[in-house]
Amino acid sequence: MHREPNRIIPIRLGSAYCFYLPSPNGAVLIDAGGQNKEHHLRSVLTVHEHDIRDIQYIILTHTHHDHVGSLAEIKRSAGAKVFVHKDESAFLKRGRTPLPKGTLLGTKTMVSIGKMLRIGSYPAVEADFVISDELQLSEFDYSLHIISTPGHTAGSLTIIVDDDVAFVGDTMFNIRPDTVYPPFANDEAALLSSWNRLLKTSCRLFYPGHGKPIERAKLERSYEKAIKHVK
Numbered sequence: 001m002h003r004e005p006n007r008i009i010p011i012r013l014g015s016a017y018c019f020y021l022p023s024p025n026g027a028v029l030i031d032a033g034g035q036n037k038e039h040h041l042r043s044v045l046t047v048h049e050h051d052i053r054d055i056q057y058i059i060l061t062h063t064h065h066d067h068v069g070s071l072a073e074i075k076r077s078a079g080a081k082v083f084v085h086k087d088e089s090a091f092l093k094r095g096r097t098p099l100p101k102g103t104l105l106g107t108k109t110m111v112s113i114g115k116m117l118r119i120g121s122y123p124a125v126e127a128d129f130v131i132s133d134e135l136q137l138s139e140f141d142y143s144l145h146i147i148s149t150p151g152h153t154a155g156s157l158t159i160i161v162d163d164d165v166a167f168v169g170d171t172m173f174n175i176r177p178d179t180v181y182p183p184f185a186n187d188e189a190a191l192l193s194s195w196n197r198l199l200k201t202s203c204r205l206f207y208p209g210h211g212k213p214i215e216r217a218k219l220e221r222s223y224e225k226a227i228k229h230v231k
């Protein structure tokens, strides 16, 4: 049965969204935003009559600094366990994830400048659970299916809730009207295979880390367009 949309609380922490999924026996947080945002998360949750200490699990779509900047602080305040893909647990432990490759001329330049400025560091965290391909969790009043969707990074994960909505991290960006193609991706062929994997699920809505939720039809159109260009 479809989840009530008000049971997903999107919270923008810096440039990226994190998502709070409440349930009577504990909440799940997907991603942890940019740095120094723990206080903001706490105040938004209070407005919604939730408490940061209800968070049991923090599941990371990947470990770029804009998604894990406040992870150390949030983990500490919540007493939560952190889940990450095995290919990114070492980055998380050292507090630095390499910047992704640009997929457009403008973003290629941005990445070169970012590398010179050594952007990409954040407070280090040791993960509690490391995922290799997929994982099913059923202790909350919704089902969680975590699957590997490499492309943006090798360890990118998608979290599917009730076989209906997916949290895709930076596997899609909804910042352009014509496509959800990400401006950054380490492996574009792998990215399109991951989109294909997601289109084979029954999900109707995809929540990216940047931009508004994406309807399945927009992903389908973007996929058809992109497969013509990416080899």
Ligand SMILES: [Zn+2]
Binding pocket: 062, 064, 100, 152, 170
């Ligand atoms: Zn990213």
Ligand SMILES: [Zn+2]
Binding pocket: 016, 064, 066, 067, 170, 209, 210
């Ligand atoms: Zn991002």
